[in-house]
Amino acid sequence: MCKIIEPSLLEIQNKYIETVKKWNAEYKEKHSHSRKMYCVTMGCQMNAHDSEKLKGMLLEMGYEEADNEDNADFVIYNTCCIRANAEEKVYGKLGWLKNRKRKEPELIVAICGCMTQQDTVIEKIHKTYNFVDIIFGTFNLYKLPELLVSRIESGSEVCDIWKEHGEIVEDLPTVREHKYKSSVNIMYGCNNFCTYCIVPYVRGRERSREVDDILKEIKELVSDGVKEVMLLGQNVNSYGKTLENPVSFAELLRKINEIDGLERIRFMTSHPKDLSDELIDAMRDCDKVCKYLHLPVQSGSSKILEKMNRRYTKEKYLELVDKIKAEIPDIMLSTDIIVGFPGETEEDFQETLDIIKKVKYSTAFTFIYSKRTGTPAATMEDQIPEDIVKDRFDRMLHILNPIIHEVNNSQVGKVIDVLVEEVSKHDEKIMTGRGDNNSLIHFEGSKDLIGQIIKVKIIDNKTFYLIGERI
Numbered sequence: 001m002c003k004i005i006e007p008s009l010l011e012i013q014n015k016y017i018e019t020v021k022k023w024n025a026e027y028k029e030k031h032s033h034s035r036k037m038y039c040v041t042m043g044c045q046m047n048a049h050d051s052e053k054l055k056g057m058l059l060e061m062g063y064e065e066a067d068n069e070d071n072a073d074f075v076i077y078n079t080c081c082i083r084a085n086a087e088e089k090v091y092g093k094l095g096w097l098k099n100r101k102r103k104e105p106e107l108i109v110a111i112c113g114c115m116t117q118q119d120t121v122i123e124k125i126h127k128t129y130n131f132v133d134i135i136f137g138t139f140n141l142y143k144l145p146e147l148l149v150s151r152i153e154s155g156s157e158v159c160d161i162w163k164e165h166g167e168i169v170e171d172l173p174t175v176r177e178h179k180y181k182s183s184v185n186i187m188y189g190c191n192n193f194c195t196y197c198i199v200p201y202v203r204g205r206e207r208s209r210e211v212d213d214i215l216k217e218i219k220e221l222v223s224d225g226v227k228e229v230m231l232l233g234q235n236v237n238s239y240g241k242t243l244e245n246p247v248s249f250a251e252l253l254r255k256i257n258e259i260d261g262l263e264r265i266r267f268m269t270s271h272p273k274d275l276s277d278e279l280i281d282a283m284r285d286c287d288k289v290c291k292y293l294h295l296p297v298q299s300g301s302s303k304i305l306e307k308m309n310r311r312y313t314k315e316k317y318l319e320l321v322d323k324i325k326a327e328i329p330d331i332m333l334s335t336d337i338i339v340g341f342p343g344e345t346e347e348d349f350q351e352t353l354d355i356i357k358k359v360k361y362s363t364a365f366t367f368i369y370s371k372r373t374g375t376p377a378a379t380m381e382d383q384i385p386e387d388i389v390k391d392r393f394d395r396m397l398h399i400l401n402p403i404i405h406e407v408n409n410s411q412v413g414k415v416i417d418v419l420v421e422e423v424s425k426h427d428e429k430i431m432t433g434r435g436d437n438n439s440l441i442h443f444e445g446s447k448d449l450i451g452q453i454i455k456v457k458i459i460d461n462k463t464f465y466l467i468g469e470r471i
């Protein structure tokens with residue numbers, strides 16, 4: 001009796017990759033240059049990491065990367081829908097592409113990512129932007145080669161949106177944005193359903209990757225020159241709970257910390273409701289785990305936090321911050337804040353200002369509440385008028401920025417280890433890098449330092465970055 005072995009999902013895609021490769025090789029032979037692709041990333045780090053996989057597959061298929069979207073034969077938009085303006089940007093781009101597609105019918109336009117997981121968006125694309133060639137979502141990103149073949153063979157639009165996730169496909173070809181640092185997905189999806197947030201609807205339920213797959217990937221990255229990894233998940237603190245053999249995030253960190261040659265471990269995002277003492281201990285004990293924690297508070301008002309379904313109070317959050325600061329005294333904290341959530345009164349807003357003053361963040365990502373269709377908050381009463389929200393937002397920055405400045409003053413005079421990242425966009429003699437605590441440092445240096453961890457003395461504080469000197 002012979003056993004039939006089903007090909008893996010990756011093996012199936014590899015066959016499609018070969019088909020496109022041949023198609024692109026024939027083109028190159030005829031035109032003496034390769035077809036070019038361009039991938040536009042519009043969302044968060046998770047979205048950016050997905051783009052690295054999209055680009056990896058496209059390079060495998062024989063495309064070369066174009067230096068901008070106008071020069072590409074294949075353009076792919078990896079979209080975001082966290083706030084309305086993220087979606088508006090995509091429609092703006094599509095509107096502009098309409099003309100180009102009319103002049104260049106050979107151009108292939110693909111759209112994927114979080115935005116396409118919404119029915120209303122698909123309807124709008126079909127109605128208003130019906131020149132789009134390939135539409136797919138967040139759950140079937142690995143199918144790009146198959147969808148492209150299908151588009152080429154059928155000559156018509158291909159739309160493949162899944163409502164739920166399938167199995168996690170490991171080992172997709174990937175191109176890394178940076179040689180010395182890399183993102184690593186440890187989990188996908190989110191189960192938290194914060195009432196303002198679209199992510200659980202477009203990224204599906206929480207699922208974790210196996211520890212061994214994560215460790216294998218990081219070891220390979222390290223042998224390829226990576227010094228710093230960023231572990232990604234919408235809520236890393238609940239990592240591993242649904243695995244067949246459950247593992248905690250703290251245990252995972254301790255295992256990653258043992259990888260030889262790896263120098264720094266970062267992670268995001270930590271939900272305050274799941275941040276355990278075990279994790280604080282692991283952060284304190286693991287020398288490679290950076291002394292930086294992104295801990296989104298969203299609001300300082302316990303009433304609003306409850307309406308947001310965040311499942312902690314202002315007091316619990318502050319207790320947590322005290323505990324973290326006591327165990328890891330030189331840690332820097334950053335946060336996300338939403339202003340103008342439905343029902344937010346001036347008193348609630350004052351509570352947000354109060355928490356900003358108490359915690360003293362080194363960075364904060366601040367957002368004006370954006371109504372997302374399909375989320376519970378979108379239909380809540382008491383949506384706040386725009387002028388009131390804008391006024392609160394400005395007042396918040398007025399309080400926040402001097403605090404960020406004050407927190408960063410504590411760095412002046414210190415010598416810190418900096419991972420050199422890139423040449424400054426404004427001055428080629430200036431290099432930028434990050435301290436262990438995530439502070440952004442500018443200093444005079446040369447390109448050959450990129451990827452090295454060097455000692456820099458901090459001599460000035462410019463609020464959102466620091467000026468240093470190599471020693």
Ligand code: SAH
Nearest residue numbers: 196197234269296336337338367368369370
């Ligand atoms: N999983 C992460 C957040 C991912 S989204 C976490 O829970 O922290 C990043 C940030 O976008 C959120 O923290 C929130 O501050 C902001 N955000 C999400 N939905 C939003 C909305 N509808 N309007 C404004 N900001 C929003």
Ligand code: SF4
Nearest residue numbers: 190192193194197199
């Ligand atoms: Fe959105 Fe909340 Fe999930 Fe973060 S934890 S992705 S804010 S639902």
Ligand code: F3S
Nearest residue numbers: 043044080081082114
């Ligand atoms: Fe990220 Fe935007 Fe999706 S923030 S998870 S790309 S909705």
